[in-house]
Amino acid sequence: MATKKKHYTEEEILKSKTSALKADGEWKYRKRNYRQALNSFSAAIELTPKEKKCFVSRSKCYIQLGQFRNALIDAEASLVEDPFFPEGVYQKAEALYYIGEFEFALVFYRRGLKLRHQMEGWRVGIHKAEEAIIGSVGSRSFIKPEVMGDLSYLEEEIGRKQPIAVVQNLTKKDRSPVAMKNERTTRQLLGGFYQHKGFLEKLLKDEDLIKGVTKNGERVDDLIKNCITSLNHCADFWSQEKPISPKEISRQPKPPKPSLTTRKAQYLLKSFDEITRSLATGNPKCSLRKTEDIIKTVQGLTDKECLIKDELMCFLHSCMGLAFFDLGDLDRAMEHHEDDLNLARQCNIPDAISRALANIGSIYAETKQFEKAIEFWIERIPYVHEGLENTWMLHEIGCCYLELNYPEKARDYALCSIAAAEEMFEDMWQLRASVLAGQCELILGNFESSVSLFEKALSLAELENDGTARKAIQKALKEANEQLQNQQQSSQNEKNEEEKEEQEEDASEQSESLKE
Known part of the structure; x- marks a missing residue:
């Protein structure tokens, strides 16, 4: 009997074609064929x-191709029907960052962190956006905000007496808004946001409104004050000149601000930014x-001219x-890292001590002197x-202890790292530490614990x-499962042998009893 051929609806055919094009685009994107991937997503x-x-x-493809405005347009298109779509919010933040709108990128990174705090990308984005803002200020390239609707969206929510919760963490809750000394300067720095600041200050006078509470239990009064404080911080931020360039957290040297009122201070600040x-x-x-040129300049300064000369030399x-x-x-x-450490200890500069210990430990680890690396990193822990x-x-x-073949110590540090990462909601570091702990347990023969990790x-x-990590972990998990099964089988065999011996002993005793 012939089987009936299934007839697909037009909607099912359309869905199938779309899925195929998406899969093709993702494959090409992973292969770094961004233009071809873009064509697939467009189709x-x-x-x-x-x-x-x-x-x-498609927005990701545009970013890889350097078409940042198109990337922003697509990111905003993904948010038309669902403004809280996490991937869309993140992509909008990324596009804004690459365009150079660092302040607005920071707003969306923070908004996304509230939406899905498990994603590590939000915190990385917040860090790089903040560093970019400070770096831009330090190089006198002020980024003035334009009205893009972010606070107007907040106004609409407050109008309904249910302000959005995502602005909660823009500033610390325990800080109240501080009035700016020069209102004209504030107006110039905030640009279009100055009107929003005035609007929020008027809302604070509405006693009925500020007594309200959101569905999430947040006080309207706190949310409005947090927004005003955030704007005041922005104005303070843009009025300063303190250059810090984006650099990974673990090795970033933060330049101190020279206590000079002469042109030398401006020269040093600009030079630190360039370095x-x-x-x-x-x-x-x-x-x-x-750096070699600037060291000569700093060494030529008198202690009276620069009160933090030693701190500058450490940097x-x-x-x-x-x-x-x-x-x-x-x-x-x-x-140079030892010079940094010795001078920092001599002058009691904790941040410099911490930085130098981290960098010295990294060099020892790079040269496979793991015991030395451990020594300096453990010394650094109280400063972190x-x-x-x-x-x-x-x-x-933990990695160093594993290299030295001390799996128990390595596991203990890995478990501590997992606990610290869980407190920070850092999925990527939880992943890395879990893999390390799983490797240690596998070596120690604790296969059940290894499988769990x-x-x-x-x-x-x-x-x-993370496809690469997934494949590697699946391979390790397979090995751990095999070892666990072998262990369980071996344990079962031993148990069977013991039962067999007991049965033989019982049978022998019964036989002797019958003979008697």
């Missing part, structure tokens, strides 16, 4: 114009040349150490007060959409 959007994930994927930017953009030779030694490290000259790098830094430190110490790591890899 999928033509078939299904409301497919928000396709807009996000850190050269390091961040992978140009250590340029950073090295500039410059750190920059030279990082530059030599990037150039592969680890001996010269070590010399930031959660992500603590997570990284514990993980690196690898399963946790696998779920985090899937959440992060």
Whole structure:
């Protein structure tokens, strides 16, 4: 009997074609064929114009191709029907960042963190946006906001007496708005946002409104004050000149602000900005040349001219150490990081001590002197007060212990790293620390615990959409499961042998009893 051929509806055919185009686009994107991937996603959007994930994927392609305005348009298109779509919010933040609208990018990174705090990308985005803002101010390239609707959206929500919760963490709750000394300066710095600030200040006078509470239990009064404080912080931020370039947290040297009122201070600030930017953009030779020149200038300053001369020298030694490290000259790098550490200890500068200990430990780890690396990193732990830094430190110490074949100590530090990462909602570091702990348990023969840790790591890899990590973890998980099954089988065989011996003994005793 012939089987009936299934007839697909037009909607099912359309859905199938769209899925195929999306899969093709994702494959090409992973292969870095961004233009071809863009064509696939465009074709999928033509078939299904409301497919928000396709807009996000095409936006990513535009970013890779340097078409940042198009990336922003697509990111906004993904948010038309669902303004709280996390992937769309993140992509909009990314597009704004690459366009150079760092303040607005920061708003959306923070909004996304509230929507889905498990994603590590939000905190990375917040960090790089904040650093970019400060760096822009330091180089006198002020970024003035334009009215883009973010606070007007808040106004609409407040009008309904249910303000959105995503603005809650823009500033600390326990701080109240502080009036700016110069209102004219504030107006110039805030631009279009100055009107929003006035609107929010008027809302504070509405006693009935500020007594309200949102569905999430947040007080309207607190939310409005937080928004005003955020705007005041922006104005303060843009009025300062303190250059800090984007650099990974674990090795970032933060330049102190020279206490000079002369042109020398302006020259030093500009030079510090150039040094850190050269390091961040992978140009250590340029950073090295500039740092060598600036060291001579700083050494020529008197203690009366500059009260923080020692702190400046610590910073410059750190920059030279990082530059030599990037150039592969680890001996010269070590010399400067040791100079940084010795001077920092002599002058009791905790931040510089912490930075130098981290960098010296990294050089020892790079040269496979793991015991030395552990020694310096453990010494650094009391100086670490930031959660992500603590997570990284514990993980690196665990890795060193594993290299030295001390799996128990490595596991203990890995578990501490997991706990620290969980407190920070850092999925990527939970993943890394879970893999490390799983490896240690596998070596120690604790196969059940190893399987549990690898399963946790696998779920985090899937959440992060990290295909490479997922494959590696699946392989390790397979090995751990095989070892567990062998262990269980061996245990069962031993149990069967014991039962058999007991039965034989019982049978022998019964036989002897019958003979008697």
